[in-house]
Amino acid sequence: xxxxxxxxxxxxxxxxxxxxxxxxxxxxxxxxxxxxxxxxxxxxxxxxxxxxxxxxxxxxxxxxxxxxxxxxxxxxxxxxxxxxxxxxxxxxxxxxxxxxxxxxxxxxxxxxxxxxxxxxxxxxxxx
Numbered sequence: 001x002x003x004x005x006x007x008x009x010x011x012x013x014x015x016x017x018x019x020x021x022x023x024x025x026x027x028x029x030x031x032x033x034x035x036x037x038x039x040x041x042x043x044x045x046x047x048x049x050x051x052x053x054x055x056x057x058x059x060x061x062x063x064x065x066x067x068x069x070x071x072x073x074x075x076x077x078x079x080x081x082x083x084x085x086x087x088x089x090x091x092x093x094x095x096x097x098x099x100x101x102x103x104x105x106x107x108x109x110x111x112x113x114x115x116x117x118x119x120x121x122x123x124x125x126x127x
Contacts, residue, residue: 005036005043019043021059025074025087026098027052029067037096039088064108065101078113080105085113 002018025037029049036043053061053069060073064085076086083105087096100108 003036003045005045007041007043017043021056021061021071022073024071025096026071026085027056027061027069028098037087039096062104062107062111064104065099068098070098072111072113075113078108078115080109080115 002020003024004016005019006014007017008014019036019038023038025039027049028035028037033044033046034049034052036045049063049067049069053063056069059071061069061071064070070085074087076088078085078100083100083102084097085100085108087098089095
C-alpha cells in the first residue's frame with residue numbers, strides 16, 4: 001500500500017508520487033494541508049490529520065501532539081526532558097524531530113522507546 005502524495009520543488013510544477021508509509025518519518029499540519037516528512041523530502045497532501053491517523057494507526061503511527069503523527073518504527077530516540085521524538089538527520093545535517101505534548105507523553109513512554117539518559121553534573125542528575 002502506497003500513499004499518493006504531491007512533491008513540488010519550490011514553485012515549479014508538481015509531481016504525484018506514491019510513497020510507502022514505512023518511508024514516512026512523521027506527518028504534520030502546515031498551511032491547511034498535511035506535510036509528510038521522509039529522510040530526504042517533504043511531500044504534501046490535502047486531507048485531514050484525523051483521517052490519516054485512522055488510516056495509518058495500524059502501521060505504527062501515533063499522534064504525539066495536536067498537529068503531528070509520528071512513525072514509531074522510525075524514531076531514533078525519545079527525549080522526555082524536552083518532550084521530543086528524534087528521527088536522526090537529513091542529508092543536509094538538519095535534525096528531524098517532533099514535539100510530544102504532556103497529555104501524550106505517558107502513551108509515548110509506554111511504547112518503550114530508547115530515551116536520552118539524564119545529564120549528570122557532579123552528584124545531581126538533571127532531566
